[in-house]
Amino acid sequence: MEERQIIEYDALVIGAGIAGGEAAINLANTGYKVLLVEKDHSLGGKMILLSKVFPTLDCAACITTPKVSEIARHNNITVFTESEVTHIAKKGDNDFVAQIMKKPRYVRVEDCTACQLCEKACPVSVRDEYQFGLIGRKAAFIPFSIANPKAAVIDIENCTLCGACEKACPTHCIDFTMETEYYELHAKTVILATGFNLFDPLEIPRFGYGQYKNVITSMQMEREIAPTRPYNTILRPGDGKVPDRIAYVLCTGSRDNTIGNPICSQICCMYSMKQAQLLMGALPMADITIYYINIRSFGKGFEEFYQQAKGMGVNFVKGKIGKITEKENGNLILRYEDIAEGVVKEAEHDMVVLSVGVKSNPSAGKIFDGNSLKLDPLQFVAQQDFLGSPAKTSIDGVFVAGTASGPMDIPDSILSAGSASSEAISYLTRYQSL
Amino acid sequence: MEIEIGKTTKYLRDKQGVPDSAKEKLKEFNQIKKAIVEALKEHEMTIPQLAEKLQMSKPDVAYHLLTLVKYGVVAIGEIDDMDEYFSYKLVK
Numbered sequence: 001m002e003e004r005q006i007i008e009y010d011a012l013v014i015g016a017g018i019a020g021g022e023a024a025i026n027l028a029n030t031g032y033k034v035l036l037v038e039k040d041h042s043l044g045g046k047m048i049l050l051s052k053v054f055p056t057l058d059c060a061a062c063i064t065t066p067k068v069s070e071i072a073r074h075n076n077i078t079v080f081t082e083s084e085v086t087h088i089a090k091k092g093d094n095d096f097v098a099q100i101m102k103k104p105r106y107v108r109v110e111d112c113t114a115c116q117l118c119e120k121a122c123p124v125s126v127r128d129e130y131q132f133g134l135i136g137r138k139a140a141f142i143p144f145s146i147a148n149p150k151a152a153v154i155d156i157e158n159c160t161l162c163g164a165c166e167k168a169c170p171t172h173c174i175d176f177t178m179e180t181e182y183y184e185l186h187a188k189t190v191i192l193a194t195g196f197n198l199f200d201p202l203e204i205p206r207f208g209y210g211q212y213k214n215v216i217t218s219m220q221m222e223r224e225i226a227p228t229r230p231y232n233t234i235l236r237p238g239d240g241k242v243p244d245r246i247a248y249v250l251c252t253g254s255r256d257n258t259i260g261n262p263i264c265s266q267i268c269c270m271y272s273m274k275q276a277q278l279l280m281g282a283l284p285m286a287d288i289t290i291y292y293i294n295i296r297s298f299g300k301g302f303e304e305f306y307q308q309a310k311g312m313g314v315n316f317v318k319g320k321i322g323k324i325t326e327k328e329n330g331n332l333i334l335r336y337e338d339i340a341e342g343v344v345k346e347a348e349h350d351m352v353v354l355s356v357g358v359k360s361n362p363s364a365g366k367i368f369d370g371n372s373l374k375l376d377p378l379q380f381v382a383q384q385d386f387l388g389s390p391a392k393t394s395i396d397g398v399f400v401a402g403t404a405s406g407p408m409d410i411p412d413s414i415l416s417a418g419s420a421s422s423e424a425i426s427y428l429t430r431y432q433s434l
Numbered sequence: 435m436e437i438e439i440g441k442t443t444k445y446l447r448d449k450q451g452v453p454d455s456a457k458e459k460l461k462e463f464n465q466i467k468k469a470i471v472e473a474l475k476e477h478e479m480t481i482p483q484l485a486e487k488l489q490m491s492k493p494d495v496a497y498h499l500l501t502l503v504k505y506g507v508v509a510i511g512e513i514d515d516m517d518e519y520f521s522y523k524l525v526k
Binding site for chain 1: 437439440441442443444445446447452453455456457459460463464467480481482485492493496497498499500501503504505510513517518519520
């Protein structure tokens, strides 16, 4: 059996996206010692990879990077990246025991200067997951330019162990002797901020994703329009053409019982309108068409944002897409039901963006003793008192933040994290004063 | 046995070896990189032109060529008269 190091913190926060990060900061600012566990190589979750946010069109990185920097430097927060909480047992009030597995990064973060010489020396090239497969990356790589910690990582599955990175490293921070570390954490409260999974459009073969390379997901387009984009401008991944006519297919994998996800993503209308407006800035001559079932502009400033998109010339078509096919030149034919006219039509576009929905990340349900953490029918963390105390879960002392409990946008995720951290502080205080 | 800092690759190579899939991917990338570099030695080309010359699919050429742009091997040239396709050239 592996050796476990015993560690102790006031609070365990699982997931270092915007919700987990916010909850950790709130707890840490109140004086509690927090362990923030993240499975990925960087803090920031999905938000740090976005271009801008709706409806203000503020730069996403400009909001996220100061926050992740504050998290990383906070005296009361310890961050474990490349780590997973494998099991949590509640022993009593204010008494949780968690098992944590920390995978090796093969780079000593404290010594890495992010000089990228290892990246230059590495001969391997594989698809870059942080650019959603649009471009390659090396096996020795910095995850992305605003990653935190900004340090190299070795992708050991694709590494040929040639030693070039180690030879090139001026600080000798690459260390292939690093091994998986195991911890036993004693904590008084737990916050689950495990986020969501994006819908995988391979589940809808009639849209041609994976088969037709000019059908991309909204996250791939998000990368194409971000300042840290993979290409010099917006290009079709199928042949490098600058697209003229771009279509968005809203509700891809949302509000669709046939793929088992009947709920609204709450974000795909608005992020598509955001991307459409940004595309009109990047490609002033392009025609952007958004195919929708209903526009749900329910939040503060959302309806004005919708009107702004229309005013800029974005074409909105109330239509449900039946099938997408590809022409020889890489253009795509969308066959759709024009809901307003009640007829089936076809339209040709250079590129199609699937506005993918939000699915649950049910991993949190598996880590608690005896399935004591209840999930809702769609596998999101169930909220025991949805209206009165939305952060409470089925386990007293375990709270949920952000999209782990259901689809929501960034401001709502941050509000939810505030609620979870307040509930956690209240729980900690309740038992401290006894 | 103490392992010297800066020389730890051999330790892991001896311990677990190198996955065949990693070797295959490296071989494939090197072949494609070599073919693209050779083709661009003659003159600048767009992705469709390069795909035709190399008898490769356009998406594969696009992916590898744009990756070589990122790695600093290939540079972006001018866009064509129709404002559709950029040409690509070797970095001198």
